[in-house]
Amino acid sequence: MLNNITRRTFVALASSSIAIAATPSWALTQDEARKLVDSLVAKINSVIGSGKSEAAMIKEFQGIFRRYADVPIMAQYALGVDGRRASASQKRAFGKAFEIYIASKYGKRFREFVGSKVEVKSSRKINAGYEVKTKASLRGSAPFEVTFLVSSKSGKDLFFNMFIEGVNLLLTERTEIGALLDRNGGNFDKMIADLKKAG
C-alpha cells in the first residue's frame, strides 16, 4: 500500500518536475519572440549591406532560413491536403527540395531590399505563438510591412510564416506547390523534380 502510494507520488512528482523543466523551452515569451526577429533582422540587414554577389547572398539567406525558420512545418503546410497521399520518402525528398527552393526564392526577394533598413516595430500574442511586425524602408517608395509569425512548438524558437504587405508565404506557396502538382498530373516524384529546378 505504502509502496504503491510512494510509487504513484513519485510518478506524479517526476512528471510534474519534467513539466516544470520543460516549460521554459516550450512557452515562448513575447520578449523571446522579439529577440529572435531582432537577431533575424540584424542578419538580413548585414547580408543586404554586405554588397556580395547574388549567388553569395542567396547562400547566406539559405543559412538564415535553416537557422531561423521552421522549414519542415512550412513544407508540410505548402503540400497541404495532398500531403496525405505522399509516402514517407516522398515527404522527405519534398522537404529537402522545398528548403532550397524557399531559401533561394525569398533570398532573392530580400536581396531587392538592398539599401533599405528593416526594423522591428511591434509584437503580439497569437494562437501558435507571437506575431512580430517589422518595417522595411526602401529608396523612393513608401515603407512596407514585413511580419513574422514565431512559435516554439517545434521545440525551438523559429518563425513559421512571413507576410510581406499582407502576402502570406505559406498560403502563396501552397498555391504554387498545388499548381506544380497539377502540372505534373498529381505525381509527387515529378513535382519534386520540377521544384528542384524552380526557385
Next chain:
Amino acid sequence: MSLSSSIKLFTKNVVLLSCTIIVAGCAANSGGSSDAIYDPNEDRNRKVHAFNVSLDKKFVRPVATEYSSILPDVVEDSISNFASNLGQPSILVNSVLQGDLHGASLSATRFLTNSILGVGGLFNTAEKLRLKEHDTDFGETLYKWGADEGEYVELPLLGPATVRSTTGIIVDLFTNPLSYMVNSPERYYGTLASTSAGLSTRGRYTSTIDSILYESADSYAQARIIYLQNRRFKLGDKGTAFSADDPYSDPYEDPYAQ
C-alpha cells in the same frame, strides 16, 4: 477654364458618378466576400492574363528595364514623385468621401508641401520631413461604404483587380480635381508621369515580377492570390484579410488541413 466653372463641372461629375456607383455597388454585392477566391470568370480572365503576359514579355518588360537602366535614379525618383504628388488631390477627395478627415489633412499637407517646397512635386520633401503618408482610392471608398469585393477580374494592361476596385479605378479617373483645373496639354503630364512611374516600378522590381509571371507553375493563380491578399491587407478588411488569429493560421495543429 475659370475656377468656378471647374468646380461646377467637378461637382456635377461627382454627383453623376455617385449615382453610377450606387448601381455598381449593388452589382458588386452579388459577389460576396470571404477568405476564399471568387473567380467565376476564370476562363475569360486567364485569356486576359495570357495577353498581359505576352504584352509584358514583348513590350513592357524590355522598355521598363531599359528605362530603369538608362535614367539616373534621381531622375526616375523625381518622375515617380511628380506622379504621386498629382495623385494626392484624388486621395484627399476619397478621404473626405470616407469621412476620414485625418487622412484628408495628411494628403492636403503632403500635396502643399511637395508642390511648394518640393518644386512642383519633383522632390518628396514631405518624406524628408517625415510627414505621414496617406493612400486611398475610390475602391476603398466603396469598401468603406459597404460594397462587397465582387468577383475577381484580370484587366487588360492593368492586371489583377476585383469588380469593386475596377469601379474605383474608373471613378478615380474623374475624382481627381486636378483634371478639372488644368488645361490640356498639361493635364496629360500626369498620365505620362504615371505611366513612367509604372515603368519605373516594373523596372525596379524586375526580379519579383518576373518570378510571378515567368517562374511560377501557374502565374495566373499566383498573381491572383498575391493581389487579393495584398489588396485585403491594404483595406484592413478584417472579414477577408488572412489573419494571424485565424485558427487555421496555426500549421502546427494540422499542417495538411485544407
